[in-house]
Amino acid sequence: MTTKDENPTIAASSQRPERTTYNVPKPVPAYYPHSGSPIYADKELYTRIAKAPKKLVKTHSCAPRSGIAVTIPAKSVFRITTPEGPQVCDLNIWNLHNPRERFWAARTRQLHSAHVSTFDRLWSNLPYLRPLVTITADSMEARHDEWGGRVHDTLGTRCDPYVDKLISGIDNDLHCHSNLTRSVMPYGLTEFDVHDVLNVFQVTGLNEHDQYFMEACPATSSDYFECFCEQDLLVAISACPGGDLSQWGWGENEENTEESKMIDCCRPLAIEVYQLQDEENVLKCWNPPQYIDYKGNHGLRGPQ
Ligand SMILES: [Zn+2]
Secondary structure: OEOOOOOOOOOOOOOOOOOOOOOOOOOOOOOOOOOOOOOOOOHHHHHHHHHOOEEEEEEEEEOOOOEEEEEEOOOEEEEEEOOOOOOOEEEEEEEOOEEEEEEOHHHHHHHOOOEOOOOOEEEEOOOOOOEEEEEEEEOOOOOEOOOOOEEEEOOOOOOOHHHHHHHHOOOOOOOHHHHHHHHHHHHOOOHHHOOOOEEEEEEEEEOOOOOEEEEOOOOOOOOEEEEEEOOOEEEEEEEOOOOOOOOOOEOOOOOOHHHHHHHHOOOOEEEEEEEEOOHHHHOOOOOOOOOOOOOOOOOOOOOO
């Protein structure tokens, strides 16, 4: 294992830490909606969904260092929880009936922000570009700390055995990519269907060198991240084998004493699925999300 402290190239970056004044105007956010655009959720509707009485239909447990995949019908609400305290969660979402439509972390980052919270939506990839879920509640409430760390991150992606070997030279099977891969195999999906994640309960940011950093997960046993399903979904989560990220490192192996420290901070996750009790009334202003009706063909024209 290479630890953070031993790594002599920890600060290697092409980016200057200091800023230069070029007297350019302050930029505005690049993506903003025209009026009536579905980019932003109707706060009244989604507050009503969040507050409405619900029946707990099922609780799916995810053991430490493992992954699960579950199907959840449209119009349900699900909560991802940390029932035994801090643990980061790598989340993948697909349209249940068409797994080519899946979560697009990069576009979600542009449409909303690099970290997401209540009323943000998790968008699908091209050529679909519609919400898979809308976030209805977040017990961590857009946390923002003194290092610039924020929670529920679309900046990074899952840990995987390829980058681990690249960094450590060791074959290691304990990663979110592998957990997600095993969890979706019963649904006919493969490693190629696993995609860039939302890191739920994970506090991350960019440092003065523009480098991605991760902090220890502050979630408690009462924290949750709640979403309304805009479509019938396949939802997969991985309880990251890095646990709460207080002891993470690359190149885990059996003999390494550092490993036990990382195992000690690994905890379970759960997905609670709820059904709205008065669905018809609560959802009377809700419409299933539609594909974007772009009618061009990327400029190609067929026979006249
Ligand atoms: Zn992971």
